[in-house]
Amino acid sequence: MSRVTLGGVELPRPLIVAPPAHEARPEPADVPAALAPVVDVLSGSTVAALTGAGVSTDSGVPDYRSPGSPPRRPITHQEFLATEAHRRHYWARNHLGWRFLRDVAPNAGHEALARMEHEGIVNGVVTQNIDLLHLKAGSRNVVHLHGRYDRVVCRDCGNVISREHLDETLTRLNPGWRERHVADVEVAPDADAALESTADFRIADCPRCGGILMPDVVFFGGTAPRERVERARAIVDEADALLVAGSSLAVMSGLRFVRQAAKAGKPVVIITRGLTRGDELATVKVEMSTTTALTYLADVL
Numbered sequence: 001m002s003r004v005t006l007g008g009v010e011l012p013r014p015l016i017v018a019p020p021a022h023e024a025r026p027e028p029a030d031v032p033a034a035l036a037p038v039v040d041v042l043s044g045s046t047v048a049a050l051t052g053a054g055v056s057t058d059s060g061v062p063d064y065r066s067p068g069s070p071p072r073r074p075i076t077h078q079e080f081l082a083t084e085a086h087r088r089h090y091w092a093r094n095h096l097g098w099r100f101l102r103d104v105a106p107n108a109g110h111e112a113l114a115r116m117e118h119e120g121i122v123n124g125v126v127t128q129n130i131d132l133l134h135l136k137a138g139s140r141n142v143v144h145l146h147g148r149y150d151r152v153v154c155r156d157c158g159n160v161i162s163r164e165h166l167d168e169t170l171t172r173l174n175p176g177w178r179e180r181h182v183a184d185v186e187v188a189p190d191a192d193a194a195l196e197s198t199a200d201f202r203i204a205d206c207p208r209c210g211g212i213l214m215p216d217v218v219f220f221g222g223t224a225p226r227e228r229v230e231r232a233r234a235i236v237d238e239a240d241a242l243l244v245a246g247s248s249l250a251v252m253s254g255l256r257f258v259r260q261a262a263k264a265g266k267p268v269v270i271i272t273r274g275l276t277r278g279d280e281l282a283t284v285k286v287e288m289s290t291t292t293a294l295t296y297l298a299d300v301l
């Protein structure tokens with residue numbers, strides 16, 4: 001992690017560099033054979049699912065860490081709160097990018113997890129994604145560990161407003177802005193779009209108290225609320241096994257559930273492209289598309 005000085009405040013700046021594309025393993029030609037050890041481990045079990053960005057790439061939501069992803073330097077929690085210039089920059093980019101998440105559709109992997117929940121195989125989904133695609137696919141017991149793109153919370157009074165509602169305000173404050181800048185959009189997993197000149201963007205304060213509005217999203221350097229973590233722990237606790245899909249477990253917020261399951265003697269299955277920080281705790285690790293794998297597992301489990 002590098003550091004950058006901003007307005008006299010020194011801040012950590014994570015630079016996320018994914019492995020090069022050529023390090024990605026080819027998809028297994030024989031899917032049943034590749035997943036046979038997974039079926040052995042999970043068969044007859046109640047399974048908690050932990051999902052990351054990899055499950056949404058086939059819906060067109062880009063991923064930070066799978067092989068071949070471009071390097072990214074996401075805004076941190078500390079930067080967002082440090083200066084209005086950072087908040088302006090964030091909201092200007094979010095103003096362009098958030099509708100992409102609103103309009104994106106779940107893929108067969110999300111649908112397979114929802115089907116397994118309805119059949120009583122999956123007891124719940126803990127997701128690091130903010131895109132709500134598990135809910136759109138029909139999953140019911142979902143913990144959004146890192147929050148959700150569609151809500152905005154006041155840092156000062158806790159007032160919650162919808163992102164749709166904030167959109168009306170930001171559009172009114174910045175007439176024609178989206179139309180002038182829409183060509184600059186580069187969609188990213190945090191609904192954050194790449195754009196340089198945002199100094200003229202007008203942001204909105206809390207309509208109730210005038211406080212700082214923040215998306216209901218856990219930024220780098222932020223922490224998931226305790227109540228949310230406890231609900232996620234309970235899902236893992238109530239299951240016989242943990243299935244990690246599409247996460248490199250690079251952040252502790254996800255890795256701790258792998259540790260929880262492993263410590264309780266529960267099998268851990270990881271299906272993700274590339275290395276993960278949980279590999280040494282995995283009972284079975286398979287590098288392949290989660291869309292393919294989850295669809296197959298929903299058929300055979």
Ligand SMILES: [Zn+2]
Nearest residue numbers: 154157206209
């Ligand atoms: Zn407020």
